[in-house]
Amino acid sequence: MCRLSSNEQRTETASSGKLNQPAWLVVLKLVSLLALVPIIDGSSLTPKRASHEGANASEPCAAESKCVRLLQCPEVDRMAIVRYLSRPSYLRPPSERRWENFYWRRCTLEEDDGQFEGICCPPPNHTGREPWNTADEGHFQLLHENDEVLLRAELFGQWETEKFREKANAVDDEVNFHGGFHGPGDVLPAELVWEGLRDVLTRQALHRITNGTGKVGFRRQKRCLLGEARCEKPHSRYRRFDGRCNNIAPGGSLWGSAGYPMGRVLPPAYDDGIWSPRTVSVTGRYLPTARKLSSTLFADLHQPHEHYNVLLMQFGQFLAHDFSRNSLISSKSKCCTPDGSRRHPEASPGCMSIPVSSGDDFYGQHGVRCMHFMRSAVAPMDDCSAPHGRQLSAVSHFIDGSPIYGVTKEQAHGLRAHEGGRLKSLNHRRYHNELPPIEKADGACEKWAELCFRTGDGRSNQLISLVAVHTLMLREHNRVAKGLHRRNPHWSDGTLYQEARRIVVGQLQHIVYNEYLPKVVGQRYATLYGLHPTRGEYSDAYSDRVDPSVTSEFTVAAFRFGHSTVPSKFELKDGPVETWHTFLDPTRFRERTFYDDLFHTLQRQPMESVDELFSSSVTRFLDVKAGKSYGVDLSAINIQRGRDHAVRPYNDYLRLVGKAGVSSFDDYGEEMGRKLRSLYAHPDDVDLYVGGVLETPIEGAVVGETFAELISEQFSRFRKGDRYFYSHGPESNPGHFTLPQLKAIQQTTMAALICANAGDAHDMYVLPDAFALPHEGNRPVSCTSPDVPRLDLEWWKD
Numbered sequence: 001m002c003r004l005s006s007n008e009q010r011t012e013t014a015s016s017g018k019l020n021q022p023a024w025l026v027v028l029k030l031v032s033l034l035a036l037v038p039i040i041d042g043s044s045l046t047p048k049r050a051s052h053e054g055a056n057a058s059e060p061c062a063a064e065s066k067c068v069r070l071l072q073c074p075e076v077d078r079m080a081i082v083r084y085l086s087r088p089s090y091l092r093p094p095s096e097r098r099w100e101n102f103y104w105r106r107c108t109l110e111e112d113d114g115q116f117e118g119i120c121c122p123p124p125n126h127t128g129r130e131p132w133n134t135a136d137e138g139h140f141q142l143l144h145e146n147d148e149v150l151l152r153a154e155l156f157g158q159w160e161t162e163k164f165r166e167k168a169n170a171v172d173d174e175v176n177f178h179g180g181f182h183g184p185g186d187v188l189p190a191e192l193v194w195e196g197l198r199d200v201l202t203r204q205a206l207h208r209i210t211n212g213t214g215k216v217g218f219r220r221q222k223r224c225l226l227g228e229a230r231c232e233k234p235h236s237r238y239r240r241f242d243g244r245c246n247n248i249a250p251g252g253s254l255w256g257s258a259g260y261p262m263g264r265v266l267p268p269a270y271d272d273g274i275w276s277p278r279t280v281s282v283t284g285r286y287l288p289t290a291r292k293l294s295s296t297l298f299a300d301l302h303q304p305h306e307h308y309n310v311l312l313m314q315f316g317q318f319l320a321h322d323f324s325r326n327s328l329i330s331s332k333s334k335c336c337t338p339d340g341s342r343r344h345p346e347a348s349p350g351c352m353s354i355p356v357s358s359g360d361d362f363y364g365q366h367g368v369r370c371m372h373f374m375r376s377a378v379a380p381m382d383d384c385s386a387p388h389g390r391q392l393s394a395v396s397h398f399i400d401g402s403p404i405y406g407v408t409k410e411q412a413h414g415l416r417a418h419e420g421g422r423l424k425s426l427n428h429r430r431y432h433n434e435l436p437p438i439e440k441a442d443g444a445c446e447k448w449a450e451l452c453f454r455t456g457d458g459r460s461n462q463l464i465s466l467v468a469v470h471t472l473m474l475r476e477h478n479r480v481a482k483g484l485h486r487r488n489p490h491w492s493d494g495t496l497y498q499e500a501r502r503i504v505v506g507q508l509q510h511i512v513y514n515e516y517l518p519k520v521v522g523q524r525y526a527t528l529y530g531l532h533p534t535r536g537e538y539s540d541a542y543s544d545r546v547d548p549s550v551t552s553e554f555t556v557a558a559f560r561f562g563h564s565t566v567p568s569k570f571e572l573k574d575g576p577v578e579t580w581h582t583f584l585d586p587t588r589f590r591e592r593t594f595y596d597d598l599f600h601t602l603q604r605q606p607m608e609s610v611d612e613l614f615s616s617s618v619t620r621f622l623d624v625k626a627g628k629s630y631g632v633d634l635s636a637i638n639i640q641r642g643r644d645h646a647v648r649p650y651n652d653y654l655r656l657v658g659k660a661g662v663s664s665f666d667d668y669g670e671e672m673g674r675k676l677r678s679l680y681a682h683p684d685d686v687d688l689y690v691g692g693v694l695e696t697p698i699e700g701a702v703v704g705e706t707f708a709e710l711i712s713e714q715f716s717r718f719r720k721g722d723r724y725f726y727s728h729g730p731e732s733n734p735g736h737f738t739l740p741q742l743k744a745i746q747q748t749t750m751a752a753l754i755c756a757n758a759g760d761a762h763d764m765y766v767l768p769d770a771f772a773l774p775h776e777g778n779r780p781v782s783c784t785s786p787d788v789p790r791l792d793l794e795w796w797k798d
């Protein structure tokens with residue numbers, strides 16, 4: 001339910017004489033007139049006060065507009081709001097305050113267990129372009145393609161791109177932890193990715209030639225590289241592997257597809273406004289290095305989560321790989337010399353290696369002063385205006401099982417058995433059940449690994465428990481295909497494959513929204529953002545105006561909360577094993593009962609809490625090269641990745657979710673405040689990843705408020721912007737299930753999947769709430785028990 005706060009009612013009465021158009025239209029017009037005038041009163045965003053103010057209000061938002069969280073309203077200039085809130089109220093001139101109420105219509109979102117401040121949001125008019133760029137346009141003098149200045153900049157851009165290309169193929173046959181051995185050219189032709197880089201470098205050159213006035217821009221109508229996909233079968237019953245044509249409204253055919261740019265919650269904070277990473281503080285000093293931050297702030301201590309187990313961590317990583325893979329400028333070039341003592345003389349210009357100080361508490365003793373870091377590739381601009389670098393996801397952004405099935409037709413074809421609708425697998429009596437097929441490509445696993453698997457995602461061997469989830473999903477596909485075949489012997493291999501895929505993706509989506517997300521963001525946020533699954537009925541939430549693409553903030557910061565949940569050891573049946581010893585080496589899956597035993601462990605061992613504690617398996621021993629006794633630091637890489645994407649500082653996102661920014665380091669607590677003060681020059685500099693993991697988790701959730709908002713908002717778009725979402729009905733979804741089928745899929749639980757695919761179901765026990773630790777209400781149940789749900793495939797019988 002949505003209603004106006006009392007403050008808002010006053011506004012409407014006062015201005016009602018002037019409003020003979022819908023209020024949201026006036027709001028929009030004023031926004032565009034005063035695009036850069038800051039607009040709202042920050043204090044009023046604080047949820048506590050809002051709920052007090054709104055307690056007696058009952059009027060709804062004006063016709064057509066809807067009360068939503070600010071983060072869910074792409075129609076307002078969020079940056080203007082953040083800028084405004086970053087000023088103390090006494091510095092806001094009365095003229096600005098007068099404008100506030102005209103185009104900031106506050107409302108209260110009431111949930112069963114409390115209220116949230118919302119904004120009356122006009123109907124979506126999303127064009128796929130960022131609202132702040134529209135504001136910028138008027139300030140640019142657009143250069144003609146033959147303009148001399150532009151031609152000079154183009155030459156520079158071309159020349160510099162060549163330098164990137166030259167260094168991109170420096171031979172390196174070592175393993176690639178990033179899973180980059182497939183290369184960024186998978187989905188987008190490599191040439192197109194270089195074009196993206198050339199656009200950005202040209203724009204930087206233009207910036208330099210014009211002395212950084214930033215007043216000129218250009219558009220290339222001729223080379224409008226990404227625009228629309230050809231959707232030959234717009235109403236196909238099955239989604240495409242690359243995610244294209246999910247949206248068939250004009251302009252939307254590429255949204256969320258593999259190779260499509262990531263979105264932004266807020267505009268990037270590039271030092272030059274174009275593509276130079278964020279390196280300077282608001283005070284003008286340099287930011288602390290990513291490694292210094294990680295080594296000072298993040299310790300390796302055991303802080304087990306009270307309620308959730310390692311399977312929750314593991315499912316999170318699997319899910320992350322479904323929607324995001326940063327393509328790198330080069331997956332081969334080395335940024336540091338082999339001994340890590342300095343930058344490699346042949347390093348690619350795409351390197352943004354992380355400096356390590358000689359006194360580093362771990363890397364110092366190994367003489368390491370340089371940590372490898374390659375910048376993310378940038379996407380060719382979809383509107384050809386090349387305003388700033390936009391990174392891309394090389395996998396389909398939708399939750400569509402891409403780690404199981406792959407993201408291109410060719411890849412998917414190669415993973416199929418072409419018989420009975422099944423996926424290729426290894427099936428030998430020794431293994432007790434199926435395993436994924438063997439991967440032979442160099443660099444997929446450590447050289448000493450005796451077994452290495454091929455799945456739909458190049459990162460699947462990263463961690464032994466990730467392989468377990470991949471195996472589970474592969475077995476489920478083949479089990480469903482077999483069940484369908486038995487009931488429909490006349491179906492072709494193709495039909496069996498696609499139908500099984502449709503069911504498995506439905507099950508996956510159901511587990512995500514039913515079991516996983518409410519634990520991560522908590523029930524309140526799940527309700528607030530409408531993330532709960534429907535029960536036995538269709539959801540009607542599809543909107544072709546909602547772009548499901550992942551945002552940089554979400555993939556480089558918020559959803560990397562999972563890195564803090566990684567345990568230092570797996571407590572396996574035959575004894576503990578250090579997590580990093582299982583990286584890129586799944587050889588133990590050969591052992592007959594290993595898969596079942598691992599699922600036993602994953603359910604019973606607590607995951608780690610989200611906090612400033614990170615296992616040294618990820619901060620010291622990630623990607624250990626042969627002959628070395630150290631690796632790289634994932635926490636530092638996350639911070640550096642945030643700067644590579646020029647994600648804005650934490651305080652800006654706090655303001656966006658309705659909080660005053662942190663104005664003093666003391667607000668982080670005495671000890672943490674002291675550490676932060678010794679590193680950052682100003683509280684406005686704190687990186688989003690750092691601020692996010694330091695937040696106290698919301699009660700009943702795994703993450704703190706800022707990450708919960710960013711994650712909830714993203715998952716609401718994954719659902720609303722996916723035409724093929726499993727519970728969407730016939731009105732929008734050409735691949736919808738019948739209601740009885742939908743009900744059958746909604747019986748699926750993680751526990752049911754584990755049981756259905758166990759090596760030996762008679763010897764396997766599951767926890768009904770498979771992501772939670774055992775407790776009084778979550779006792780182990782035998783897989784043979786009738787209490788464990790089973791997918792009823794009878795509903796799929798022709």
Ligand code: HEM
Pocket residue numbers: 177178313314315316317320324325326327462463554555556559560561562563565566579618622634637638641
């Ligand atoms: C031991 C377990 C894990 C390891 C070794 C690992 C390793 C990595 C690595 C190497 C990257 C690429 C970093 C970069 O270059 O920017 C990455 C990215 C990422 N990780 Fe993890 N990760 C683990 C677990 C998790 C978990 C549990 C989650 C979430 C719940 C997660 C979420 C992500 C996300 C969202 C990305 C960004 C993906 C992209 O766009 O490239 N990871 N991880």
Ligand SMILES: [Ca+2]
Pocket residue numbers: 321322323395396397398399400401402403
């Ligand atoms: Ca996907």
